Amino acid sequence: MERLIKERLPRHVAIIMDGNGRWAEKRSLGRIEGHRQGVKAIRDTVKAARRLGIKVLTLYAFSQENWSRPPKEVRALMRLLKEYLEGELKEMLDNNIRLVAIGNLEDLPPDVRRTLRETIRKTRSKNGMVLNLAISYSGRAEILRAVKKICQDHSKGKLRTQGITSEVFSRYLFTNELPEPDLLIRTSGESRISNFMLWQIAYTEIYVTDTFWPDFRRKDFIKALLDYQKRERRFGLTRRQLTG
Numbered sequence: 001m002e003r004l005i006k007e008r009l010p011r012h013v014a015i016i017m018d019g020n021g022r023w024a025e026k027r028s029l030g031r032i033e034g035h036r037q038g039v040k041a042i043r044d045t046v047k048a049a050r051r052l053g054i055k056v057l058t059l060y061a062f063s064q065e066n067w068s069r070p071p072k073e074v075r076a077l078m079r080l081l082k083e084y085l086e087g088e089l090k091e092m093l094d095n096n097i098r099l100v101a102i103g104n105l106e107d108l109p110p111d112v113r114r115t116l117r118e119t120i121r122k123t124r125s126k127n128g129m130v131l132n133l134a135i136s137y138s139g140r141a142e143i144l145r146a147v148k149k150i151c152q153d154h155s156k157g158k159l160r161t162q163g164i165t166s167e168v169f170s171r172y173l174f175t176n177e178l179p180e181p182d183l184l185i186r187t188s189g190e191s192r193i194s195n196f197m198l199w200q201i202a203y204t205e206i207y208v209t210d211t212f213w214p215d216f217r218r219k220d221f222i223k224a225l226l227d228y229q230k231r232e233r234r235f236g237l238t239r240r241q242l243t244g
């Protein structure tokens with residue numbers, strides 16, 4: 001903790017929480033127990049991020065592809081999500097955390113959607129940290145959705161072809177008001193992006209840990225942040241250009 005340089009903390013950390021199933025399998029438990037333990041890791045990580053001064057924390061909670069998992073597992077994940085939102089509302093309010101969500105939220109069961117909407121509304125004025133949940137999320141679908149909206153605005157005469165810059169395009173994404181992630185953490189040792197924030201991670205630093213998500217704790221988070229602080233982010237420039 002002491003070794004962390006406060007001025008060089010990533011503003012936005014995104015996490016691909018992976019390995020719940022394997023964590024459970026190793027213990028001869030059902031996959032759902034892995035997800036249940038995964039929620040504990042979420043609580044711990046949100047608390048750590050808030051205390052460390054991270055401004056935006058994005059968690060990949062459920063991908064659009066995850067709808068094709070066995071119905072029992074999908075139902076359990078939806079139930080855990082709803083329980084998490086209900087159980088953590090007070091914690092969010094007390095800790096000045098604003099909840100937002102990205103993804104095809106209209107795919108969610110009505111009760112989960114209602115709880116999500118309510119949590120977003122109740123935490124709207126909080127400004128200590130943004131907790132961004134990616135739910136029913138697909139990076140490609142997000143880009144296609146942006147392209148369609150741009151086409152609509154173009155045909156209505158609201159947008160000229162020359163006006164479609166990177167900055168303008170970014171505003172059509174779900175992440176509209178959020179900064180791009182500085183650090184992407186993936187647990188469970190897999191070096192894949194899995195259709196996550198494809199546009200937004202163009203210059204994001206990637207950190208992969210072998211730890212399964214249910215075992216991920218504050219110390220693992222700090223390890224990732226320390227690793228990030230050792231990196232030189234050049235955004236395509238030379239070292240000399242950066243150091244002047």
Ligand code: FPP
Pocket residue numbers: 017018019020021022023035036038039042060061062066077080081084133188
């Ligand atoms: C991946 O593990 C994890 C997920 C499918 C998403 C994470 C979900 C939770 C921690 C619980 C619910 C979410 C919230 C926000 C309360 P996996 O099942 O793909 O693991 P495996 O690759 O080992 O099978």
